[in-house]
Amino acid sequence: MKPVDPVITPERIAVVGIGGGGCHAVSTMAKQWEHGPVLIAINTDAQSLSSNQIPRRLQIGEKITRGMGAGGDMEVGRLAAEDDFEALRDLFREIDLVFVVTTLGGGTGSGAAPIVARAAREGGSLVIALATLPFDFEGTQRAALAGKALAELSDQADVVITVPNQALAATAGEGATAVDAFQQADYILGMGVLALWKLLVQRGLMNVDFATLRTVARCSGGFSVFSYGEGRGAHRTADALESALQSPLLENGQALAEAESALVSILGGPDLTLREVDTLMAGIRNFCRKDIHLTMGTTIDPLWHDTVAVVIVASQYWRPDEEEEPASPPTPEPAPAAEGTPAQSGKRRKRSGTTQGQLGFDAIGKGIFKDVEPTYRNGEDLDIPTFHRRRATLEK
Numbered sequence: 001m002k003p004v005d006p007v008i009t010p011e012r013i014a015v016v017g018i019g020g021g022g023c024h025a026v027s028t029m030a031k032q033w034e035h036g037p038v039l040i041a042i043n044t045d046a047q048s049l050s051s052n053q054i055p056r057r058l059q060i061g062e063k064i065t066r067g068m069g070a071g072g073d074m075e076v077g078r079l080a081a082e083d084d085f086e087a088l089r090d091l092f093r094e095i096d097l098v099f100v101v102t103t104l105g106g107g108t109g110s111g112a113a114p115i116v117a118r119a120a121r122e123g124g125s126l127v128i129a130l131a132t133l134p135f136d137f138e139g140t141q142r143a144a145l146a147g148k149a150l151a152e153l154s155d156q157a158d159v160v161i162t163v164p165n166q167a168l169a170a171t172a173g174e175g176a177t178a179v180d181a182f183q184q185a186d187y188i189l190g191m192g193v194l195a196l197w198k199l200l201v202q203r204g205l206m207n208v209d210f211a212t213l214r215t216v217a218r219c220s221g222g223f224s225v226f227s228y229g230e231g232r233g234a235h236r237t238a239d240a241l242e243s244a245l246q247s248p249l250l251e252n253g254q255a256l257a258e259a260e261s262a263l264v265s266i267l268g269g270p271d272l273t274l275r276e277v278d279t280l281m282a283g284i285r286n287f288c289r290k291d292i293h294l295t296m297g298t299t300i301d302p303l304w305h306d307t308v309a310v311v312i313v314a315s316q317y318w319r320p321d322e323e324e325e326p327a328s329p330p331t332p333e334p335a336p337a338a339e340g341t342p343a344q345s346g347k348r349r350k351r352s353g354t355t356q357g358q359l360g361f362d363a364i365g366k367g368i369f370k371d372v373e374p375t376y377r378n379g380e381d382l383d384i385p386t387f388h389r390r391r392a393t394l395e396k
């Protein structure tokens with residue numbers, strides 16, 4: 001296969017951490033890769049921001065929060081971002097693709113991330129958000145707040161990849177300490193982002209160009225999940241495949257089985273063989289619906305010698321007929337949205353069958369699991385589609 005010239009450079013990609021957890025995850029990414037996208041930390045909390053090692057940092061909402069954080073109030077986070085909307089827009093002037101990384105459940109990430117996504121989209125960037133959801137033990141209030149934020153974020157970003165902290169922690173293994181679990185969480189978030197930007201900028205067996213990523217992002221509905229697996233040595237392909245497919249992040253494969261579309265990124269060293277790529281793809285296809293819209297790419301990096309990694313982004317929908325509405329003129333100082341009403345962006349897509357905050361889950365049945373015995377775990381019927389179960393617990 002002929003390598004394709006990259007069409008986007010790392011300087012035109014930004015990874016933005018928002019709020020305490022988001023900034024922490026992005027500072028971990030800074031250690032994971034050397035020559036990558038522009039990394040930016042955004043927070044209301046001046047102290048937390050000053051201890052972050054990322055060179056590009058933006059404190060928002062100084063007037064409202066006095067640098068003290070949003071105190072778990074997403075309205076404060078939203079107002080903080082709206083107050084500094086111009087500064088946010090400036091961040092994205094030369095940027096084509098923005099990864100918004102945030103940990104929902106607090107005030108800053110939950111309130112500010114949708115506004116940051118809007119600032120990026122109004123500047124013409126494609127916006128892919130990775131948003132963690134609170135641990136179960138954090139309680140229903142945080143879960144509800146995260147659900148509200150998720151609905152708003154999904155209205156502003158092209159794609160929102162939800163990553164439940166509970167599932168992230170489970171990938172760290174049973175005996176893992178809280179510190180281990182957070183480190184593992186940040187590592188996996190970083191690998192998810194890395195696998196996507198590398199596809200665009202680094203030559204591989206098969207590259208995905210920016211136009212393709214844009215199409216995938218815009219057609220694959222608002223809600224996506226992702227998983228990561230890696231392997232080393234003789235059984236690297238089988239190990240990577242198994243851990244990606246069985247990941248708690250994909251509900252042990254079920255989210256992929258239900259997905260209408262998926263993007264697969266394979267990372268390997270120069271020793272990666274076509275047979276291995278073939279094995280990985282066949283293994284993934286076996287898990288999917290027959291009519292899935294599958295996009296894949298492979299990145300070769302000398303640093304990945306003897307190692308194979310696979311990232312799967314599985315999306316609930318594939319809607320090739322999505323129409324882009326013309327962008328309305330940017331609004332430098334948008335009026336604050338009424339409570340519970342996601343702010344309007346200048347560039348909206350028509351989402352057939354789905355309106356803001358009303359997710360079209362009711363029409364979904366058990367899909368390919370409709371004829372099998374129900375499987376219960378932690379009180380949940382695992383044969384009800386993952387996307388449905390997840391969103392059903394998140395109130396707007």
Ligand SMILES: Nc1nc2c(ncn2[C@@H]2O[C@H](COP(=O)(O)OP(=O)(O)OP(=O)(O)O)[C@@H](O)[C@H]2O)c(=O)[nH]1
Nearest residue numbers: 019020021070071072103105106107108109134185
């Ligand atoms: N994966 C991960 N999740 C985190 C981390 N820190 C916090 N969280 C999660 O993120 C949620 C929000 O916490 P923060 O990110 O600290 O909140 P914030 O956005 O800074 O908001 P305020 O502190 O209220 O201004 C929590 O409920 C946790 O579920 C982290 O380092 N990694």
Ligand SMILES: [Mg+2]
Nearest residue numbers: 019020045069
């Ligand atoms: Mg904070």
